[in-house]
Amino acid sequence: MFDFQIQARCPNTAARVATFSTPHGVLQTPQFMPVGTLGTVKGVTSSQLEETKAEMILANTFHLHLQPGEAIVKEVGGLHEFMSWHKPILTDSGGYQVFSLGKLNKIDDEGVSFQSPRDGRHIELTPEKAIQIQMDLGADVIMAFDQCPPYPATHAEVQSACNRTHDWLHRSVEAHCKEDQALFGIIQGGCFLDLREQSAQLVTKFDLPGIAIGGVSVGEPTKEIHRIVRHLSPLLPLNIPKYLMGIGTIREMAISVANGVDLFDCVLPTRLGRHGTALIRDERWNLRNARFKNDFQPLDKTCTCEACQNYSRAYIHHLIRNDELLGLTLLSLHNLSHLQRFSHAMSVSIRDGCFSEDFAPWQKDSIARHTW
């Protein structure tokens, strides 16, 4: 279980193609995980999600703890059963959400207490409790409880969050006792490379089946993400999956894969879909725009998703303009499929020796054009 097998290495970069075994099946990396916050990838059924070629999804511990509560999910036999998704699932630890969504009351070395953004009730989370909730939810991969510092923050503040994250990782590992579930540690350190380095060394020592880079996409400039990923790349072990949390943009995915990252998650494809936006190559198109009114082409004629195979831009424009639910579903399906397609194209190009940091296989002069 949780066997990570590298199938091919990129001759030009640190990218690799691998398989990662979980109790709910083997997934291919590089892999993008759609986000099903409350146990549903918004607007999409499980079978539609499978058709986007998603192999693993992420669900949020923080949200599921608040609603419906892990007791109900456990009672029915876990999250796979509850949401009818029988492929791999990863849950985050709630750390990120506690700091971004909760009204914090107290934070100390023991844990955090906050008011629920849903109904105001008082909630406490500790590493032990976050792990217990995740054991009850029953995902294939779970995350250690961490403190995610905001951006900007001082070196001292980030250092303190790192220390706490490392202490909490220790307690997370101690609390975790479910063999058919892998626990990943999280590297923090904000935009301070010395702290990132420290954190990487410490987390690596735990010899866990996977490591995540957390604390990105919290408001810092995109270039900082590149800098962090490039700096961490040579410091992390090669033989386990590496997961960059909260990232789902084409450019950042390619740069990260080139630096040895294997897994990604992001709400972007469904959130953009619900706002009427389609991901086309590395562009974003607003389907509300009047230029699509008489445009009877598919969103992307090279895409094989359900939306592109059956519907026109003009029809989706019509749906979005009239607030029809189907418009949101079709754009979400396309956007999810687009990131799966991009991940798959990266895999093929790594195998074929034509992958690079600026991977853009749709470009006419790309040497990786056959992968698109």
Next chain:
Amino acid sequence: MFDFQIQARCPNTAARVATFSTPHGVLQTPQFMPVGTLGTVKGVTSSQLEETKAEMILANTFHLHLQPGEAIVKEVGGLHEFMSWHKPILTDSGGYQVFSLGKLNKIDDEGVSFQSPRDGRHIELTPEKAIQIQMDLGADVIMAFDQCPPYPATHAEVQSACNRTHDWLHRSVEAHCKEDQALFGIIQGGCFLDLREQSAQLVTKFDLPGIAIGGVSVGEPTKEIHRIVRHLSPLLPLNIPKYLMGIGTIREMAISVANGVDLFDCVLPTRLGRHGTALIRDERWNLRNARFKNDFQPLDKTCTCEACQNYSRAYIHHLIRNDELLGLTLLSLHNLSHLQRFSHAMSVSIRDGCFSEDFAPWQKDSIARHTW
């Protein structure tokens, strides 16, 4: 084209099982048509709609004229192409909506003018224009332009609406010149049986490929619908399809089928779905109710729809409580499937000689139990 073949007759009632041929395929009657007002059955893709076993859908001329306009639909090759539904479609004439949704400015023998509820612009509809729009939309079956009187209304008011409807039927027939499209006439007459009778005689004389009973479900007591359908039953020709407009409740469908009606349409299954309600047998369940919180059974364990095959009441309760789009889609899919299942059960029981007005095959002592 538009061949109507009776396959079996009920030994006990005026019900029949038939096939109705259209340019986009043959459908079985009795048949329930889901409503795709703006060229989309709300929240459901074409392929999901097919999985509910829908064979024909209704789209609204009034709404499609306002948005996106028939010109765009015609440009892409018609409604089937526009919305990617390649089975039969029926469009209504807009008559009902003009009187229920538009802010009427003027109504006379020529036609009606009203303000768009969408953007306030001034719109005129005449029988000729309603038919032209429907020819442009390109449905398999279209409806004559009618005046639908409100409830209550005086005998004189309904008489006047009938006269105009008959005059407009004449003009609709004159204006219609599309051979691969059937035009159905509409019987009006409100709750006055003498006017219903007059209208039936007049509309029948046009020798059209189908006849509809309109002007029901406008606020009258349900018993009035039964009375109208029963009274009209012996007056209408046997050899063409009969369509009761705007009805989609189990009890009214069974009584109408027992009186020779073949086709139905209603927004109910999708509208109820969007409000968190499931159709179970002849009941309505509010999935928001706390009693479903820990109920891990399918909505209806005897139902084969995607929602019932994959998800629990507890999960759908969770989705509805959290305003998740998937909840609306799953309930809509179930409700649509439920009415298809009911229609199919009526067909089987008509063939098997066990159909009756109070058809309720889910009851333990029903002689038609095998049809459910």
